[in-house]
Amino acid sequence: MNTDFINLTTENLADEHLCCIIRSRTLHPGIEAKRQWLSERLGEGHVFRKLNAKATVFIEYAPLETAWVPITGNNYYYIYCLWVYGNPKGNGYGRSLMEYCLADAKAKGKSGVCMLGANKQKSWLSDQSFAKKFGFEVVDTTDNGYELLALSFDGTTPKFAPNAKSPEIENKELTIYYDMQCPYIYQKIEMIKQYCETNHVPLSLIHVDTLQKAKELPCVFNNWAVFYKGHFETVNLLSDTNHLNRILKK
Template identity: 30%
Template sequence: MKIVEVTPENAITETFFCIKDTKRQGFKDKANWYEKRYKEGLRITILKNDEDKMIGFIEYVPGKYAWRPIDADNYMFIHCTYIYSKKERSKGFGSMLILEAEKEAKALGLDGLCAMTSKGGWLANKTLFEKNGFLQIEAKDRFELLSKTWNDHTKKPKFHNWTNQQGKYKGWHLVYADQCPWSEKSITAILNIAMDFGVDIKVSKIETVNEAKMAPSGFGVFNLLHNGKLLDDHYLSGTRFRTILKKELNLPTR
């Protein structure tokens, strides 16, 4: 096994693992976002086998620059981690990737690691982290916040209250960031369906880490809202959006 660090210079050849088609707009958006965030310490590493096949990846960043609604300035925050094949998820590969984040955290003089987990979509569940010494310190909605520290006197990470941010979104809103490269595909589908139903959705992009920390959902980088209510918090298909839209408009779902 080998660990390969993705940099702004080699991203075209190594890809971002979760999106490999370099011609997709989502890849280009992620690449531009990554180049800016790389200067803030954000890293993506890919685990490969001896045949150069990609097995999994991890994306992590000093908590001060995490694109999630959390306060974790003295921790390294894990945005995403994933082992692609189910048959390889019990071989310790996820732990290998977490160890890379831990090494970087210690090198930077940080006090620990933290991660947001969920049983729902687009985040790992907490089992992997608990096996690596993480403890759950908070839970809100479908999310858990877990941390591992080597300094018992350090301040614990905490969630921001993203529910308080939802009320300011009147009408239909889609708020997203380029941290997730699949947002672009979802946005296109949502806008096309909204047009079919005569629904005007205001689309706005999260451009800074401070805006991300004030996002109206736990996942933070994808938020579908209607009149102050969060309808979904991660990439969704056109079919899923059509069902949500009909329900909000009190239309037959069949």
């Protein structure tokens, strides 16, 4: 097992790969957008820790106060993503990354660590059954099946912002809230724009580009949220046009 891990910093950010999309040195718009997003977050205590190898093995978390999610709480870390993919699976990397995050939280005097989950595991969300093995528990829920998982060190717990629990908007068009925290988002947006233009589907894209916008979102959010006919649909990135079609036929 390779135990050589590295944390991204402002000094090495330009040279290190970002795990999610393993590419050659050719520029990829999604990766460069993510790199820019990260460059503005690292000074806020945001952590991106990865295996020092060409592999998808990483954890990404931030102080809840500056995490771009509609969740409130004091002195917590929020885990955006914990991902071990492909051949590295089964080697204990996920445990090592989670243990690092928990140890970091304790060392910095945090009250605990939290993450977004659901009553049924969703794509694009970290494995909540894995988190529960470390003692994470459901501390808040929404009416549409999403859960806030937390591991508290002092008995306090975070919660969803009230606005995240009422996932309805006035706009009836296909509406997508997004930020550039995930490098896949750029290509998903381009796919959706092209599909909607070709099929004459009205589309509203709302770039969540400030912390305030993220905290005030009308739904749960990890970096992406889809509404149609005013109703919240999913935090999953739309995998293909078939997925989009199923939403539009509702």
